[in-house]
Amino acid sequence: MGVTIKDIAKAADVSYSTVSKALRDSPLVKEPTKQKIIEIAHQLGYQPNVAARSLVSKKSHTIGVVWPTIERVTHSALVTGLNKRLEELSYTTLISINEMECAINTFNRYQVDAIVAFDEKNSREPANSTVPIVTYGIAHKDAPFPTVDVNRKQAIRTAVEHLINIGHQSISYIGDMVQEDHLQEEKVEGFRQAITEAELGLSSTSIMEVTDLESYDGYEAMKKLLKEPDHPTAIISGSHDLSKGILRAIHENGLSIPDDISIISYDNIPATETFEVPLSTVGVPLDIITEKLSEVLIALINEEEVNHSIYLKPELNITQSCATLNGGK
Numbered sequence: 001m002g003v004t005i006k007d008i009a010k011a012a013d014v015s016y017s018t019v020s021k022a023l024r025d026s027p028l029v030k031e032p033t034k035q036k037i038i039e040i041a042h043q044l045g046y047q048p049n050v051a052a053r054s055l056v057s058k059k060s061h062t063i064g065v066v067w068p069t070i071e072r073v074t075h076s077a078l079v080t081g082l083n084k085r086l087e088e089l090s091y092t093t094l095i096s097i098n099e100m101e102c103a104i105n106t107f108n109r110y111q112v113d114a115i116v117a118f119d120e121k122n123s124r125e126p127a128n129s130t131v132p133i134v135t136y137g138i139a140h141k142d143a144p145f146p147t148v149d150v151n152r153k154q155a156i157r158t159a160v161e162h163l164i165n166i167g168h169q170s171i172s173y174i175g176d177m178v179q180e181d182h183l184q185e186e187k188v189e190g191f192r193q194a195i196t197e198a199e200l201g202l203s204s205t206s207i208m209e210v211t212d213l214e215s216y217d218g219y220e221a222m223k224k225l226l227k228e229p230d231h232p233t234a235i236i237s238g239s240h241d242l243s244k245g246i247l248r249a250i251h252e253n254g255l256s257i258p259d260d261i262s263i264i265s266y267d268n269i270p271a272t273e274t275f276e277v278p279l280s281t282v283g284v285p286l287d288i289i290t291e292k293l294s295e296v297l298i299a300l301i302n303e304e305e306v307n308h309s310i311y312l313k314p315e316l317n318i319t320q321s322c323a324t325l326n327g328g329k
Helices: 005-012 016-023 031-044 050-057 073-088 100-109 152-165 182-197 215-226 240-252 286-301
Strands: 062-066 092-096 114-118 133-136 147-149 171-177 207-210 234-237 262-266 280-283 309-311 315-317
Touching (some): 005 016, 005 031, 016 031, 114 286, 133 286, 152 171, 152 315, 207 215, 215 240, 234 240, 240 262
Parallel strands (some): 062 092, 062 114, 133 147
8 A cells, every 4th residue: 555645744743734835835834844854754655546636636747748749859859848837837647649639638537637749740620629629730820729830931942041041042942741741741741832933943953852851861852962963062951860861961072061962951959969060950949939838728727717829939040061052242
């Protein structure tokens, strides 16, 4: 049988209610008494009964996360950061990689306090949920839930505009998904708009298709691009994982960055690999994304009003992976 509040109360020589308040960090308990009770609870190996606590507070202090994949570096970094932030707010994270409808039904049965769904399919149909939901995806007026949008289209436009400003006239984008993926389509559209507005013209190699966003896909796309008689002077990559493969293909062809080719990678994440030349990046920093998602989740749990469409501003971080050409600023 596990340690109970009664055991802690007996060891601390206080009432059950005092122990309960101390473990909930209530200001009604004096600090020395509170610290004594917490220390005894740790010594006895006390684990709170979550089910019992939720019956009283009507909250489970758990958040459900509908996750599209556990394979990509960015997704892993993002879920790790979100979990850490929610943990600081005393919430436990439950993750599901099932389809959204199935995951939401499961989380409702587990009585989570709220759900965050990473929506790659740009859902417009409201889900049958008894708890509030916030999505991470593309904000639009028909979205059934509040959405945090990292403005992917604007991020890629910003990258293109920078490369043009430093003299590049031949720029290719690697990351156009063969299968339907609305989040990636936003990036492609941003590239297409920026190139068209600059009157540079789109060729058959301006936008390179990939089967997935993994390192191998970037490698294959870049190898194909380098077989062209006139390869671009600059590349914009649709993901951090793609960039790793792109770099490998460039180096295998005896080319260097940025002397032969400049590169900017989408995904503003902390560097997990040591590259010969640090990558220039564009996107919203992960800590800003996790902070905003957590903020919206807590507001929804507390039944506070939140904006339906929440846009985060992407940041451009330029390193030595971009070279200025003749005529560039």
